Structures are given as structure tokens and as C-alpha cells.
Amino acid sequence: MSNTEVLKPLKTWSHLASRRRKPSEYEIVSTNLHISTRPGAEPFELDPNVFINRWYKEKRDASPLKHPDWNAFRDPDELIYRTYNMMQDGAETYVMGLFDQFNEREHDKGLSPNWAGTLARLYTPGRYLFHTLQMCSAYLAQMSPASTISICAAFQGADSLRWLSHTAYRAKELSQTFPDKGFGANERKYWEEDAAWQGMRELMEKVLTAYDWGECFVALELVAKPAIEEAVLRKLGEAARHNGDTLLGLVIDAELADGVRHRRWASALVKLACDAPGNAEAIKGWIAKWEPLADRAIDSFCAALPDVADAAESAKQATRAFRRSLIGL
Amino acid sequence: MATLERMDWYDLARTTNWTPKYVTEDELFPPQMSGTFGIPLEKWESYDEPFKQSYPEYVKVQREKDAGAYSVKAALERSKMFENSDPGWKSVLKAHYGAIARQEYQASQAEARMARFGKAPGQRNMATLGMMDEIRHGQIQLFFPHEHVSKDRQFDWAHKAMDTNEWAAIAARHMFDDIFAARNATEIGLMLTFAFETGFTNMQFLGLAADAAEAGDWTFSSLISSIQTDESRHAQIGGPLIPILVANGKKEEAQKMIDVALWRSWKLFSVLTGPMMDYYTPLEHRKQSFKEFMQEWIVTQFERALLDLGLEKPWYWEQLLDEIDWQHHGMHLGVWFWRPTVWWDPAAGASPEERAWLEEKYPGWNDTWGQCWDVITKNVLDGNMAQTYPETLPVVCNMCQLPVNATPGNGWRVRDYPHEHNGRVYHFCSEGCKWVFQQDPARYEGHLSLVDRFLAGQIQPMDLGGALKYMNLAPGEIGDDAHKYAWAEGFRERMKKAS
Ligand SMILES: [Fe+2]
Ligand SMILES: [Fe+2]
Numbered sequence: 001m002s003n004t005e006v007l008k009p010l011k012t013w014s015h016l017a018s019r020r021r022k023p024s025e026y027e028i029v030s031t032n033l034h035i036s037t038r039p040g041a042e043p044f045e046l047d048p049n050v051f052i053n054r055w056y057k058e059k060r061d062a063s064p065l066k067h068p069d070w071n072a073f074r075d076p077d078e079l080i081y082r083t084y085n086m087m088q089d090g091a092e093t094y095v096m097g098l099f100d101q102f103n104e105r106e107h108d109k110g111l112s113p114n115w116a117g118t119l120a121r122l123y124t125p126g127r128y129l130f131h132t133l134q135m136c137s138a139y140l141a142q143m144s145p146a147s148t149i150s151i152c153a154a155f156q157g158a159d160s161l162r163w164l165s166h167t168a169y170r171a172k173e174l175s176q177t178f179p180d181k182g183f184g185a186n187e188r189k190y191w192e193e194d195a196a197w198q199g200m201r202e203l204m205e206k207v208l209t210a211y212d213w214g215e216c217f218v219a220l221e222l223v224a225k226p227a228i229e230e231a232v233l234r235k236l237g238e239a240a241r242h243n244g245d246t247l248l249g250l251v252i253d254a255e256l257a258d259g260v261r262h263r264r265w266a267s268a269l270v271k272l273a274c275d276a277p278g279n280a281e282a283i284k285g286w287i288a289k290w291e292p293l294a295d296r297a298i299d300s301f302c303a304a305l306p307d308v309a310d311a312a313e314s315a316k317q318a319t320r321a322f323r324r325s326l327i328g329l
Numbered sequence: 330m331a332t333l334e335r336m337d338w339y340d341l342a343r344t345t346n347w348t349p350k351y352v353t354e355d356e357l358f359p360p361q362m363s364g365t366f367g368i369p370l371e372k373w374e375s376y377d378e379p380f381k382q383s384y385p386e387y388v389k390v391q392r393e394k395d396a397g398a399y400s401v402k403a404a405l406e407r408s409k410m411f412e413n414s415d416p417g418w419k420s421v422l423k424a425h426y427g428a429i430a431r432q433e434y435q436a437s438q439a440e441a442r443m444a445r446f447g448k449a450p451g452q453r454n455m456a457t458l459g460m461m462d463e464i465r466h467g468q469i470q471l472f473f474p475h476e477h478v479s480k481d482r483q484f485d486w487a488h489k490a491m492d493t494n495e496w497a498a499i500a501a502r503h504m505f506d507d508i509f510a511a512r513n514a515t516e517i518g519l520m521l522t523f524a525f526e527t528g529f530t531n532m533q534f535l536g537l538a539a540d541a542a543e544a545g546d547w548t549f550s551s552l553i554s555s556i557q558t559d560e561s562r563h564a565q566i567g568g569p570l571i572p573i574l575v576a577n578g579k580k581e582e583a584q585k586m587i588d589v590a591l592w593r594s595w596k597l598f599s600v601l602t603g604p605m606m607d608y609y610t611p612l613e614h615r616k617q618s619f620k621e622f623m624q625e626w627i628v629t630q631f632e633r634a635l636l637d638l639g640l641e642k643p644w645y646w647e648q649l650l651d652e653i654d655w656q657h658h659g660m661h662l663g664v665w666f667w668r669p670t671v672w673w674d675p676a677a678g679a680s681p682e683e684r685a686w687l688e689e690k691y692p693g694w695n696d697t698w699g700q701c702w703d704v705i706t707k708n709v710l711d712g713n714m715a716q717t718y719p720e721t722l723p724v725v726c727n728m729c730q731l732p733v734n735a736t737p738g739n740g741w742r743v744r745d746y747p748h749e750h751n752g753r754v755y756h757f758c759s760e761g762c763k764w765v766f767q768q769d770p771a772r773y774e775g776h777l778s779l780v781d782r783f784l785a786g787q788i789q790p791m792d793l794g795g796a797l798k799y800m801n802l803a804p805g806e807i808g809d810d811a812h813k814y815a816w817a818e819g820f821r822e823r824m825k826k827a828s
Contacts, residue, residue: 007805009479013488027477033434035491035502036510045502047775051361059344081465085392092385096332103331114451131345131450134457138444141460147434154437154460156442158384161457165384168341172333184341192347202351203611209356241479246347 026078032071033147044139055211060143061244064282065214067273070146073230076268077261082234088162095166095254102247106178115243116174120181122304123248124171125190125197126232127164132204133228134160136220143213152265159258166251196304199297200232206293218286221266226322227294230315231301235308242307274328283329294319335383342383345450346374363446364515368577376449376573380565387458391465396553401551402473410545411477416811417609417676418544423483424609424673425537426474427490428497428601432505434467435491439509439517443566446514449573452566454513455721459563466556473676477780482806486672493801496599496670496779503776504597508590515570519583520590523567527634529594530560532626533602536617540606543614557630571638580640585768587635588643592761595627595649596656596729603657604664607687609811623653642810645761652759654691658698659734666705667719667732668808669793670800676811679706681819697738710824722796725778727755728762750774772782 010017015032023031036043036056043056072311079087103106111119137157144150175183182189207219237252273279295316302312323329349357354370374658382390401619411419440463443456474487490498508703509521542551546788574583606619628650632642643649665675678687679702687694708716723732724745733756746757748764757763766773782788788799 005804007803008480009480010485012475013478014485015488015492023474029471032492033431033467033471035431035435044506045499045776046506046511047771047773049512050772081391081461081468082395084461085388085395089385089388089392092388096385099333116447116574127342128345131453135445135453138441138453138457138460142438142441142445150438150441150611151464154441157441157457158461161454164345165338165342169333169338171341172338173504182810187341188344192350199802201347205349205351205357209352235465242557253538286430329434 014176019087024078026075026080029080030075030148030151030194032171034145037070037145050163056143060145060213063212063214063218065273065279067145067276067279070144070149070272073148073269073272075148075152076264079152081296084158090157091254091257092162095251098247098250098254099169103173107247108174111177111245112243113178113181115245116178116181118239118243118306119170119174119245119248120178120183120186121190121194122196122236122301124167124174125187125194125282127167127171127187127199128191129200129204129228129232130160130164130167132208133157133225134164135216136208136216136224138206139180139208139211140213140216140220143211143216145179145213149269152262152269156258156262156265159262162258163255170248170251194304196301199300200228203227203290203293207290214282215286217266217269218283219290221262222270222283222287222323223290223319225259225262226319227298227315229256230318231298231311234318235302235305235311235315238308238311239305260296263322268327271327280329282325287323332726335381335386339381339383343451343454344447345453346370356432358446358448362442362513364513364517364783365448365449366515366574366577366579366582368448368573368579370448370578373448373452373573374450377453378451378455378565378569378570380455380562382458382562387461391461391559394558395465395469398552401587402476402548403669406476408549412480414544414546415611416674417611417678418521418546418614419481419607420609420673420676420811422474422477422546422549423481423486423535424601424605424671426470426484426487427672428501429533430467430470430474430487431491432501433463433470435463435505435510436521437461437463437467439463439512439521440563442458442512443517447518449570450516452514452570455563455566459566462559462563462750465559469552469556473548476677483672483674484807485806490672494779495800495802496725496730499779500600502596503728503730504593506645507772508593511619512773516586517572518567518570519586522564522713523571523634524587524590525594526560526564528591528627528631529598530557530564532622533598533629536602536606536622536626539616540610540614542618544611568634571640575639584640584643587640588645589765589768591627591631591643592645592649592765593729595652596726596731596758596762599652599657600660600664600731604661604675604678607657607690608661608665608683609676612678612680612683612686612736615686615810618620619651619657620690628653632822641745645764648761650758655736656734657689657737658691658694660731662701663723663732663734665810666717667723668810669718669797670802672802672806674808674811677702677705677814679814680816681823683816697736701737706744706817706820707824710821718793720793722754722780722783725780726758726762727776727778727781728757728773730778731758733758757806 009278012023016023042048042053044053136292137153166232171184203224207224210216214323233256234250237249240248298315299312306313439462440456440459444453444460447453474484479485509517534553537549538554571583603619668675705717726733733744746763748755748763789795
């Protein structure tokens with residue numbers, strides 16, 4: 001080994017050192033973290049045919065969505081754990097402040113019993129829907145081929161728990177003013193039986209079982225989440241404002257801010273994916289496959305929404321506007 | 330009060346199981362991803378996590394924790410504390426970060442598996458927070474060592490180690506993949522959070538935090554104690570699964586998962602944490618011996634946790650108690666002897682004063698391990714350095730992937746537990762490792778240890794140089810004695826007199 005050069009310390013990790021630009025804190029702590037994607041190696045250091053190795057080879061490595069360097073993906077927001085908590089602690093302080101002030105002003109007592117019934121049927125059962133987003137985001141977090149993608153998906157999963165938590169909180173609070181509307185008791189029944197929810201339920205049960213990671217990404221980020229955000233959040237928020245439920249309108253606005261961020265990373269990933277041949281076609285194929293189911297989900301939910309003109313049409317248009325904005329497709 | 334208390338609405342937030350209609354329950358929760366054990370969805374709903382935290386509480390508390398840990402680091406950055414610290418302590422940091430940082434990140438993937446596939450709603454929520462915690466532990470334990478990469482090439486391994494075929498990296502991957510990354514949601518709950526995190530991370534993080542504080546490394550001490558506060562929350566994900574498994578007739582399965590995870594954790598800790606605590610940490614800063622930490626955290630506390638949940642001590646308990654006395658001494662000797670094959674500089678920890686401490690903590694050390702160190706010491710003092718290096722690879726265990734070794738001296742025990750399976754002979758270091766294999770041979774049978782790869786011709790040329798290349802280790806980063814052999818000087822006078 002006498003003629004081998006002696007390695008000198010570098011300014012950053014060796015895998016980032018060849019680039020000119022000084023790496024950001026985000027890059028230092030977020031890039032190339034997966035252990036299960038070592039080139040030429042089994043995902044897991046066990047028998048090559050053990051169930052979980054087969055699962056990852058089939059549903060991640062053999063996905064129709066392929067790219068020579070998924071590790072090149074960067075979250076446009078460069079969020080890391082530390083900054084995520086700063087941001088969301090601030091956002092939660094705001095929402096908790098809303099809950100506090102509106103409670104102080106006895107907001108719920110000003111709501112009509114009719115609207116309260118709508119909330120029991122179309123708002124608080126949403127925690128089941130948000131939980132499916134939480135679960136599905138966690139699936140993407142464990143199946144994505146690069147840590148920079150997984151981390152976006154994980155934060156999105158936590159955001160979904162945030163939406164779920166707001167909804168659980170309000171279910172409890174509303175039950176105090178409207179003890180006869182079934183708040184905190186009938187959500188599962190509505191979710192499982194009410195026609196308004198069945199489209200969303202079918203969509204998410206099926207998206208949850210789309211186990212190919214590429215298809216899961218497309219079905220969740222480009223189709224299902226936009227449908228949910230446009231119908232179950234935005235349109236419900238419009239109905240709320242019309243019915244004097246300012247609080248719900250504001251809470252939904254706060255949640256939609258998370259949704260806008262999710263669309264930023266999803267858009268950036270589509271752009272990266274479309275650098276490689278075949279991916280745009282694969283993505284379009286999946287959109288075509290999932291869009292009808294999402295449209296039906298929007299239709300059945302919006303059909304039950306009071307006081308929003310053309311809710312379904314405008315929600316569907318908004319999902320298409322998002323998809324049209326995607327660069328590379 | 331104008332806002333609700335957490336417990337007013339917490340139960341609603343974890344009432345999220347529903348009956349799938351458009352897909353089957355097994356499609357939604359594939360049994361091999363969920364770890365269903367034939368137990369239907371509704372039976373998991375009695376799950377009750379003891380450590381409850383809501384989303385708004387989580388982001389608030391975690392923001393504050395990070396503010397604390399990062400500000401300690403920032404305040405001490407210019408203090409030269411690192412530059413002035415003992416080379417043995419630097420080795421503790423290098424070995425720790427390389428073996429742990431990216432495995433912590435990988436634990437976020439396992440937590441995500443529980444968040445998606447767990448059948449208990451409370452488990453899914455707690456694992457969502459656990460997934461976030463482990464991203465924290467991966468990121469913060471990369472950010473801290475990154476400060477040192479420009480001073481010392483070995484710190485590159487804080488990130489790089491897990492991408493390589495370095496032997497300790499193979500052992501760490503095999504063990505961590507086996508107890509969490511390649512497991513289902515129920516197994517992860519029991520094996521990662523209950524067996525590993527309540528037992529071993531306590532020891533690694535609280536034990537090393539104590540040593541770090543003694544050594545004056547406040548940055549590392551505050552970092553890892555802060556991490557431990559997260560562990561102590563998400564480590565409680567697994568416990569509530571046990572009564573559900575027991576009530577549904579799966580006690581034996583639960584016991585087996587824990588027994589496998591505990592044994593596997595022990596072996597990795599014997600090579601990682603044992604040498605750190607008993608050899609690398611400067612003598613004056615050692616808070617307790619590795620054996621004492623093991624007795625406190627594993628033998629006493631973990632045993633109690635097991636019994637409290639209605640499970641039994643693992644069948645190998647006596648063997649474990651026996652190994653606590655000696656296994657890590659052998660691992661240390663091996664790591665030091667094969668020091669070019671690691672990404673840190675092992676401290677021999679064999680000066681006269683250190684040997685006196687070892688003899689006190691482990692009576693009989695001088696008559697056994699001490700004999701090997703006598704030979705090494707003599708070679709060092711005589712300048713026969715070539716004889717302090719290996720020429721070949723050691724025999725490694727087909728389970729723990731670690732060198733097979735045993736206490737030398739009069740009581741020498743030959744330690745090989747061979748086992749033939751489908752025409753291939755596997756070698757194990759212990760009954761425990763062989764037993765793990767026998768529980769599920771298909772899980773392990775096709776894996777090749779480093780020695781198997783060597784014999785299969787995958788490592789070329791077939792010498793130490795070829796092995797180092799295979800392990801991604803080059804001059805400038807390969808290990809050498811941490812103190813440049815200064816520890817041997819204390820014996821020079823004695824040796825002169827003797828000859
Ligand atoms: Fe951790
Ligand atoms: Fe072993």
C-alpha cells in the first residue's frame with residue numbers, strides 16, 4: 001500500500017465533496033441516508049429471498065418509476081426536523097389561539113343546529129380520512145428510494161396527524177354545545193355508511209393498497225390529496241364561512257397551508273422524475289387510472305355540501321389546474 | 330378554561346380503526362407487513378400507550394429540545410474542547426456516530442412501518458411521532474459530527490460507514506435489519522421499541538452521557554441525553570402490544586421476538602459499547618464499568634420490565650450473565666488487533682493503571698486477557714510491530730457477523746457452534762446465535778458473512794489489502810492505536826527488570 005495516496009480531511013461528507021457549492025444544513029443532514037439502497041446489494045442484510053427483501057425489490061426497485069439518481073431530489077422548502085418543529089409549533093400556536101378566542105366568544109352557540117348537523121356529518125368524520133393520509137404518507141416514507149423524498153413524506157404524515165387532531169378536538173368541543181348531534185360518537189358510522197363519504201373511503205382504501213411506490217406517490221400526491229384538499233377542505237371551508245362558521249374556515253386555511261407545501265415537494269419530484277425517459281408516461285397512466293375514482297369521491301362529497309355553488313365542478317377543476325401546473329408531464 | 334385539555338380529545342384522535350369495504354382487511358393490513366398473527370382488527374383496539382402526547386404538544390416540546398441541544402453545541406464550538414479531548418474519547422465519538430446515526434434514520438422507516446401497518450390506532454399515532462423522532466436522531470447525529478470532518482477524515486464515516494462493507498458495518502446492518510428494518514409492525518414494536526430501546530439504548534445513551542459529562546464533553550452529553558428523552562417515549566410503543574398478544578394466545582411468539590432481539594442487541598453492544606466504556610473512555614472519566622451498566626440496565630431493569638408484562642426471562646439468561654463478564658474483552662482485543670479494519674482509532678486501554686482497573690472490575694482479567702496483552706505489549710516495546718497486526722481474517726459468526734472468540738487462559742473454551750442446514754455448514758459464536766438461526770433459517774440462510782465472501786472469491790486480492798479495499802478503507806481513514814502506543818511505555822522498566 002506504499003504508493004497509495006493518504007486521504008485528507010474534506011470540507012464535508014465525501015459524497016457531497018465533489019460539488020463546488022458549500023452544502024446547506026439541509027443537505028448535510030438529509031441526503032443519501034437510506035441504507036437499503038446500496039448499489040448491488042440486497043435491500044436488507046439478510047437472505048435475499050426473505051419476504052421483506054422481495055417486497056422492496058418488487059415494489060420499490062422494480063417500480064415503473066425509475067431514475068438513475070433519486071438521491072438528487074431536494075425538498076424545495078429544505079425542511080429539516082429542527083425547522084419543521086419551529087414552523088409547526090408556530091402554526092399550532094395560531095390554531096390553538098383560534099380555538100381559545102372563539103371559545104371565549106362562545107362561537108359554537110352562534111351556529112345553527114342545522115349547520116351543526118352538517119358538521120357532524122361532513123366535518124368531524126374527516127378524522128378517518130385524514131388518518132388514511134397519515135398512514136399512506138407513512139407508507140411513502142418507508143418505500144421511497146431516497147431519504148430526501150422519505151423525509152418529505154414523513155413530515156406530511158405528521159401534518160396529517162395534525163389535521164386529524166384539530167378535527168378530534170373540534171368534535172369534542174362541538175359535543176359540548178350540541179350534545180344531541182352525535183359528535184365524538186357517530187363519526188365512524190358516517191365514514192362507513194354515509195353516501196357523502198363513500199367515494200373518499202373507496203379512493204383511500206384503494207390508494208392505501210397501491211403498494212408500488214411510484215403508483216402510491218402519484219395516486220396519493222397528484223390525485224387523492226388534491227381531491228381531498230379541494231373538496232373536503234376548501235369547499236367545506238367555503239360552506240362554513242357561508243354558515244357563519246368563521247372558525248372552521250380559518251382552521252381549514254391553516255391546514256391548506258400544509259397542503260400547499262406538500263404540493264411543492266410533489267411537483268419537484270415530478271420534475272426530477274420526468275428527466276428520465278418513460279416516467280412521464282408512467283405518471284400520466286396512473287393519473288388516468290386514479291382520476292375517475294377521485295372525481296367520483298369529489299362528486300359524492302360535494303353533493304352533500306350545502307350552500308356552495310358548483311362545488312364539485314370547481315373542486316375537480318382545481319385538481320386539474322394543479323396537475324396541469326406540473327413541469328415535465 | 331377556553332381550550333380543552335389534551336385528555337378531553339386524545340381518545341378521539343386515536344379512534345381511527347374502521348372496517349374496510351372496498352379492499353379486504355388482509356389487503357389493507359397484509360399479515361406479513363402488519364404482524365397480524367391471525368388477530369383481527371378490533372382486538373387491537375384495546376391498545377393503550379402509557380406515554381401520551383398530542384401533536385401540538387409534540388411540536389412544542391421537540392422545538393424546545395432542539396433549541397437546547399443546538400445551543401449547547403453552538404456555545405461550545407470555539408471552545409477547543411474537541412481538540413483537547415483524549416484520543417480515546419474521540420474514538421468513542423467516531424465509533425458511535427458511524428454505527429448509530431444512519432441506523433437511527435433507518436429506525437424512522439421502521440416507525441413508519443408501524444404507523445402504516447400497525448393494527449392498533451394508538452400504535453399508529455405514537456409511531457408517527459416515533460418516525461419523526463428518528464428523523465431527528467439521524468439528522469442531529471449527522472449535524473454534530475459534521476463539524477469535525479474538516480479536521481479528521483475518520484469523521485466522514487459518521488455518514489459513510491453504513492454504505493460500506495466494513496465488517497462492523499455489516500454486523501450492524503445484519504443486526505438492525507433483523508430487529509427492525511426488515512420486520513413487520515408487531516415485531517418492530519416488540520423487538521425495536523421494547524427489547525432494544527427500553528434495554529440497550531438506555532445504556533448507550535444514558536451510560537455514554539454519564540461518561541461524556543465526566544469527560545467534559547457537554548455537547549455530546551447534552552445531545553445524547555436529549556435523544557434519550559425521545560426514546561423513553563417511543564420505546565413504550567411495544568409494551569402495550571404484549572397483553573394483546575398474550576390475550577390472544579400468542580405469548581410464546583411474543584417471548585421469542587424479544588429473546589431474539591435481546592440476544593442480537595447484546596452481541597452488537599459487546600463489540601461497540603463494551604470497548605467504548607471499558608477501554609476507550611479515559612480511565613479517570615469512567616463512571617461505571619460496562620458490566621455494571623449492563624447489570625443495571627439490562628439485568629435488573631429489563632428483567633423487571635419483562636416480568637411485569639407477564640413474560641419470562643429469556644432461556645439463555647445464564648449464558649448472558651456469563652458473557653457479560655468477558656465477551657466484550659475478546660471483542661476489544663479483536664478490534665484492536667484488526668485495527669486497520671475499523672474507521673476509528675481503538676484505544677488499547679492497557680496501561681498499568683488501566684489494567685489495574687480492569688482487574689478490579691473483572692477479577693481474573695490479568696490471568697486471561699492480560700496474557701494476550703502481555704504479548705502485544707512486549708512486541709510493541711521490542712519494536713516488532715508487524716507481529717501486532719493480523720495477516721488473515723478472523724472466523725466470524727454467521728449470525729452476529731462478529732469474530733468468534735472466548736476467554737483465553739486455563740479455562741479456554743473452544744467456541745464454535747457449527748450447524749448444518751441444507752448442505753451448508755454455518756458457524757456460530759454461541760448457542761444464542763445458533764438458536765436465533767434455527768428459529769427461522771429461511772430468514773438468514775442465503776446471507777454470506779465477510780469470511781464466506783472471502784472464500785467465495787468476492788474479495789480480491791485475497792489478503793488484508795484486498796479486504797481493506799472491499800471494506801472501503803484507505804490510508805488516512807483506517808484505524809491505528811489511539812495513543813500511538815504510549816500506553817506500553819509504563820511497562821518498559823518492568824520488562825527490562827524481567828529480562
Ligand atoms: Fe432513536
Ligand atoms: Fe454470534
